[in-house]
Amino acid sequence: MIAAPTAEREIRLSFSSAEEMHDGLDRAVNSLIESAATDANCGILVTRHEPGSYTVALDESVPFGQTLEAIAA
Known part of the structure; x- marks a missing residue:
């Protein structure tokens, strides 16, 4: 796994x-x-x-207390 924090609000991850x-x-x-x-x-x-590539981020469009998933087009 490779994790790269891009800011306090976002983490980019790559998995094998x-x-x-x-x-x-x-x-x-x-x-x-x-x-x-x-x-x-x-x-x-x-x-x-894409397969194995994710971003986990704080997002104001997601209601407080919830975690949502999305697939980038």
Whole structure:
């Protein structure tokens, strides 16, 4: 797994296996929950860009307290 924080509000992740992916996405979401709680005006959006490539980010379009998933077109 390769994780690259792009800002306090976003983490880009690359995985080489499904096992890495599940654990890595869970850790990334959990790491942003604290930031979302202090911000209290956004939730977390997990976006799949291509197989093995994801972004986990705080997003104001997601209601506070929720985590949503999206697939980039």
